[in-house]
């Protein structure tokens with residue numbers, strides 16, 4: 001342990017400033033996402049889940065930090081890498097897992113699957129799988145908020161791979177032009193599937209584009225959930241109080257492949273180890289231990305409880321029946 | 337009754353709905369200050385202001401998506417495409433977001449909105465500006481598709497489309513905006529999915545919609561001179577489709593022809609023919625024929641364009657053929 005500790009990065013300001021309760025809450029919520037994703041991996045291997053499954057492991061601090069920066073009524077619009085956001089927003093873990101299983105108890109009744117998590121009441125507004133096409137939608141939610149003067153802020157996440165595609169540009173153009181209360185957050189996890197940034201982006205710093213959209217911007221390496229919370233809060237406040245959009249680039253890393261079918265062979269072990277060393281979730285755990293003297297045993301107990309919760313969620317999801325055959329006819333049109 | 341142009345009927349429909357419901361707004365290129373590329377929004381900016389009549393940059397994917405996102409929040413957008421040709425760059429928004437959101441979210445969200453604008457060939461606009469999108473959109477479950485040919489239908493159907501809780505594709509035509517017709521003074525709605533028999537007849541059923549209605553009516557006149565009594569049915573709505581009216585007519589006349597502003601391969605016309613033979617096979621006295629665009633990109637040259645678009649004389653030939661005349 002000691003030998004390792006010396007190689008680990010120092011604890012960040014965000015972690016130092018957080019209270020023990022805040023740290024404990026954030027740690028627990030990040031670990032819930034990670035254990036959920038690990039269970040999903042196992043279920044996928046056992047054939048319980050099919051289709052595409054994109055894991056959020058490594059990026060959890062973003063969803064948690066974002067949730068802490070939001071207010072009731074604010075909206076998250078995410079990509080297909082959406083489980084973490086749903087859990088962070090408080091969506092029921094059983095319903096999330098049941099959605100992955102394609103069961104009637106799923107978040108959207110089993111018709112959406114991994115890539116389409118929606119839970120309106122929890123501020124979870126998707127769940128989109130055509131790269132970039134949710135960016136104009138998010139601008140539209142913000143347009144409605146401005147039209148209705150309801151003070152709601154939309155936070156729209158996209159991948160580094162979504163920066164070049166047309167809808168992203170058009171959505172941001174309109175948001176900037178019309179001063180819409182939206183925050184665009186690029187989760188730059190350094191890869192678009194197997195392609196590193198250098199082969200997809202003409203200019204490394206994505207936020208340089210903000211100027212062209214007339215937006216403020218921010219860019220930082222994600223170290224912990226509190227830093228994400230505080231830096232996002234500035235943009236969320238700007239949206240709410242001044243009705244101005246912001247473009248934020250978060251430098252982050254996914255520890256797994258793009259999806260279950262990707263072993264991630266295009267990355268070196270050294271690169272992966274480097275990022276694991278400063279895994280924001282582990283940093284939060286260290287802060288609890290090093291700054292607040294929380295014992296290894298106490299953290300073990302938290303983990304055990306989460307493992308138990310997620311195992312129960314998985315079993316309950318598995319007990320949920322498939323949708324009835326007639327269900328496929330539902331919700332094609334709104335019937336008056 | 338007032339006599340209005342189709343463009344005025346469309347404007348009146350939007351205006352009335354905007355007065356009735358402040359969630360309704362109009363968004364698109366040149367809809368505000370310029371009052372519409374085809375002048376369908378005259379006076380609306382002046383009356384409703386920039387909050388509700390919104391000029392956009394040239395960003396079809398962007399403003400189609402903004403409309404969908406706003407509709408998901410409870411607003412009632414009318415998205416104008418300068419022409420449906422440009423909806424091609426917003427196709428993804430329409431088919432992957434608008435058409436899917438209700439189903440994909442287990443009913444949690446829906447997109448009550450209208451995408452409207454001129455569709456299909458006008459006059460000498462060349463191949464990229466002469467496209468008929470009927471088949472593309474009618475193909476997609478989750479969308480409703482309307483196509484209008486008269487001022488009265490345009491107004492009543494557009495008002496119903498704006499109130500519909502589903503995304504509605506609303507086809508107009510550049511060459512028909514100036515068409516005049518009587519429009520009731522009192523408020524009225526026309527239900528989506530109900531065909532209109534524009535001319536009753538006993539001998540052949542002639543199916544048409546949008547721009548092909550005028551062709552069909554002209555062909556019916558020519559046929560009358562030859563002693564053929566043609567029933568012209570304007571479908572008005574391609575989805576939902578009023579199959580009952582079609583089948584009832586075919587069972588009466590035992591013959592049918594489709595005239596379509598669109599291409600022959602796998603089109604709406606092909607679908608109609610398939611449905612008629614499935615449901616009315618025993619009633620048919622002749623194969624059902626289709627008169628439509630030639631299977632070619634549209635040419636600019638006037639003569640070539642004329643040859644590519646169906647003409648009343650060709651429809652007459654088809655009517656005679658299914659009647660074993662001529």
Ligand SMILES: Cc1ncc(C[n+]2csc(CCOP(=O)(O)OP(=O)(O)O)c2C)c(N)n1
Pocket residue numbers: 081129130131158159160161162163187189191192193258
């Ligand atoms: C328009 C479109 N093209 C291609 C794909 C296939 N695809 C899915 S995810 C992906 C990579 C996206 O990478 P990035 O935006 O960086 O997000 P990340 O997966 O890293 O979170 C691709 C190419 C798609 N879903 N949509």
Ligand SMILES: [Mg+2]
Pocket residue numbers: 159160161187188189190191192193
């Ligand atoms: Mg990426």
